[in-house]
Amino acid sequence: MYTNCDSMLNKKEELIARVNLDNPDFILLTEMLPKNVATTVDFVNLCIKGFQLFVSPNCSRGTGLFVREGISVSEVCFNEFVESVWVKVNLRVNESILIGCVYRSPNSSNNNNLLLLELLKKADDFNVDHVVVVGDFNYKFINWETMEVPMEKHSRDFLECTDDLFWFQHCKIATRFRNDNEPSTLDLVFSNDESLIINLKCTPPLGRSDLVVLTFEIDCDYYVEDPPVVRNYYKGDYDGMRKYIEELDLMQYCRSLSVQELALLIESTIQECTVKFVPLRSRTSNNRKPLMNRDVEKAIKRKHKAWNVFQNRRDIESRQEYVRCRNKVTAEKFKLNVRKKAFVVRVTDDWNSLPSNVVNQSSVNLFKAGLEKVWSGHHFKFCPYMTEEDSIVIEGQMSFDL
Structure with a gap:
């Protein structure tokens, strides 16, 4: 391309x-x-x-x-x-x-x-x-x-x-x-x-x-490198690893070895256990498809179709139809940008103006709930000892549970 x-x-x-x-x-x-x-x-x-x-x-x-x-x-x-x-x-x-x-x-x-x-x-x-x-x-x-x-x-x-x-x-x-x-x-x-x-x-x-x-x-067949091999720690035999370390009885070396020698012994033991009890796997690239819903995909396909019609006809109507489809792609793309970036951008822009009782909350859920009320223009009160199971009392509003 x-x-x-x-x-x-x-x-x-x-x-x-x-x-x-x-x-x-x-x-x-x-x-x-x-x-x-x-x-x-x-x-x-x-x-x-x-x-x-x-x-x-x-x-x-x-x-x-x-x-x-x-x-x-x-x-x-x-x-x-x-x-x-x-x-x-x-x-x-x-x-x-x-x-x-x-x-x-x-x-x-x-x-x-x-x-x-x-x-x-x-x-x-x-x-x-x-x-x-x-x-x-x-x-x-x-x-x-x-x-x-x-x-x-x-x-x-x-x-x-x-x-x-x-x-x-x-x-x-x-x-x-x-x-x-x-x-x-x-x-x-x-x-x-x-x-x-x-x-x-x-x-x-x-x-x-x-x-x-x-x-x-x-038209050629290029060489693709084999994916690198890494340890699959999710499927490690940790029960067998514990039993193996217990059989080694590392405590017997604590008095006879210096601190540095003991650290090297522990490090070599961990490496040996990793080789024995943690299997290998091929690391595949975690290339998830970018954020794109069906509306964006359809808009791009309509833009391609309108472009082909414009190339064949070369008239004002086909040109206008292509411009309309092109602008539709831009509009759908803007929606994706809002979904991806609006929360992060608004938090950083409004950080200095946020009330202290919103910023100093003990959990992310309470922090988000406070942000929603700040952005919606409501005034509210937070208790410093409030937990996620407690309700947030909004002035002039009904209380609701998180």
């Missing part, structure tokens, strides 16, 4: 929902960061559970590559070009593939354009069997259907470079749609083998972005 997300900060929830539906192994993103931001954005806030994130070392707008956990990869650094990220993936047949995500700004300098061409040549010369390069290159003047290019030097040099490398460009459709502007092909998918990329599809953008999401398959 690849897209130019034009700031991931406000599209992360929808991206996670799309990941949950499409189940990709690789997610390639460009322009992950907003254009004008006063503070530095930490990439930790952009991580997706179940994926490891590789980012561009020379980050301007943010170029990232998410790889599903368990896939054997190693990062490759080409430091010349401004924004690109590369990983080497090991395949099962003693081969390897180099996957790269590249972003070239439309205001790229002449020197940066030359560095891009050098970068592509180095990627082709890298010691791998296959190469896949995806990104937003912003060469809108190149016609990839006819392979024609006007007399624009940088576009012509780029096309000649990819031809000299014998790379195949798989994306022939328009990938950017903005209002009444003519659609253009800015996002490109290259490979050094024509049969390597299959099932390339164009799906609707994330949020209100004007750049589509490209999904495709890489």
